Amino acid sequence: MDDRSSGNEPRGRKRHRAGGRVTLSDVAREAGVAPITVSRALNTPQRVSDRVRARIDAAVETLGYVPNLIAGGLASAGTRVIPVIVPSLSILTFIEVVHGIQQTLERAGYQMLLASTDFDLDREAQLVNTVLGYSPSGVILTGLRHRPAVGERLREWGRPVVEIMEHGDNCIDMSVGVDGHALGRFMADYLVGRGYRRMLFAGSNMERDYRARQRWEGFRDQLATHALKADLLEYAEAASYRVGVEALDAALALPEPPDAIHFSNDILATGALLEAQRRGVKVPQQIAITGYLGLELGEFLNPSLTTLSVARTQMGVEAASMLLARLDGEQPEPVQRDIGYALIERGSA
């Protein structure tokens, strides 16, 4: 009947690409309207009359048209993509935040481009550059510390940026997170209040994860105000149950074992708790154990785990919501949010 697009193929010169794909122009021809009208019918339906819209919808259906978002993105300088840059995908914390982000974005018709930096700020800077190449609608990245170029570029870029995990007053655009120092201080006070005096902080991957370091610093500094000294037990590797086991063993082998260990996360604390159980060490009588995260698992351990919980999924939801609000032209307030924390007081301390 009619040949594939653009009239009668001027012989030699073939079309740029085979393609074969149905384009917006095909739909326009089928519906007997101009391409721009199809574009409007799809993007701003209320600006097209019901009659025409119906014809266009039918044509879309008939031809099985799927919009080329890349072309749209190029023309309108914005794809519905939100890059999310996190340090690692093997750490539960980030996963849960990412989950919250993803759910929220997807519900609003945005897609998440997920990238990880492996805790390397140079890699982060490079990734930011790369993902900006996708003309995203906004960007979500982790922490408030970045290479200077990152902040500069994102600021002049001018689109919404949300920094997650950390709370502070020097964000690029918007932020949702927690104050690590406050977390550490809170736990120090709590343990002191419960009567513990020889405190140990056990963490992993602290060389790279400066937020874990902040918790330790808060913990240490607050103990100092009680004239107590805290020791640090640090493991270079990533958190795992095994590291928790080792930490407990190491702590108990000390000439003067602590009477409480605060772990930098629940994974370590769980490993320690299970090891204590295996060895018949009484928790919390002989040694108290606390964690940070608020994992469901802690509730079912014996004894159950006292931990500081942060609403991670909620943090992701809020980060995405702020960003979406901004894209909708709203001006969310406040721009820097402290998601806060909650003590889950259970049996281990």
Added chain:
Amino acid sequence: MDDRSSGNEPRGRKRHRAGGRVTLSDVAREAGVAPITVSRALNTPQRVSDRVRARIDAAVETLGYVPNLIAGGLASAGTRVIPVIVPSLSILTFIEVVHGIQQTLERAGYQMLLASTDFDLDREAQLVNTVLGYSPSGVILTGLRHRPAVGERLREWGRPVVEIMEHGDNCIDMSVGVDGHALGRFMADYLVGRGYRRMLFAGSNMERDYRARQRWEGFRDQLATHALKADLLEYAEAASYRVGVEALDAALALPEPPDAIHFSNDILATGALLEAQRRGVKVPQQIAITGYLGLELGEFLNPSLTTLSVARTQMGVEAASMLLARLDGEQPEPVQRDIGYALIERGSA
């Protein structure tokens, strides 16, 4: 000096968009070459002389040029993006696979677009359509069961597609996964071999997760060959430690309690194990417990958890590698891979 691109601004008509961004043409002008040469210098450096390439690299540096990947994608009909479509981001299994995929893709300079279907095949079909709009280089999706339109569209699309999690011979293009029935049969044989006779299979979310159902079917069918009958304890909600707890309580409250429970994953099994411990129920003497996944945690429980382990991260790595190989023009063999499983024999059975 010279005005921003395209001659002398015909007054009234301003540029399409403010922009302000450095483009490839800017670099070309700075380096005194044609735009296409810059494009080549960046994409196929070996096709440009050293002298010119050096000039271009310098210009890129000077101007702080960042390629617009959207424009490139439109022109070349392919962005370096790989959509990964999984049922859920709150299920550990998928997270780990995604992690393997992400690492592998990122190393090769591809970005991962992550989307979740919430186990809804219609949503999956819709998502596939959407992500194809990004002109991705390939697609990774979960399972071998899809709406017919999905297979059709992806096949005629003609680019690499990898299906993960499930092993079978009816994949769209390539697949890496495990055979759920085989898993179930294996565990049935194992438990029978250990002398257990009254078997219960406990699972969650099986209505939607057909792969869990396959494991149950394999388990049940294999027991049937031993003239044994298996019972099914099914929970509609997603897996959680609490569901494991409830399952154990329910099993023990049965008029004729089972002597072994095989859980459809380690989360449930862990909840059950911890509950058994709390109640003083002897495992495996009074009741045996087994899981599926091979989580690290299982090693540290008391007793430790016997489980069927699947190399999930490895599965992701392999899926991504196959896809990348195909993009490099290779023809990976075999096209359907069974990643297999391994029994981790520990104390709970």
Added chain:
DNA sequence: GGGATTTATGGTAGCGCTACCATTTCGATG
């Protein structure tokens, strides 16, 4: 009822890049 608005549609010109082909340059060769 005539001009002022609003609403619905269309024409044109890019978005920034790369495919394709043409041209130039250059060293190798007889």
Added chain:
DNA sequence: CATCGAAATGGTAGCGCTACCATAAATCCC
């Protein structure tokens, strides 16, 4: 030194869509 082929570079024309402006049609007001 003329001839050739390969390598390096450039010109042109889109990729498929939407911003911008113009026009046409419908609605309004006094």
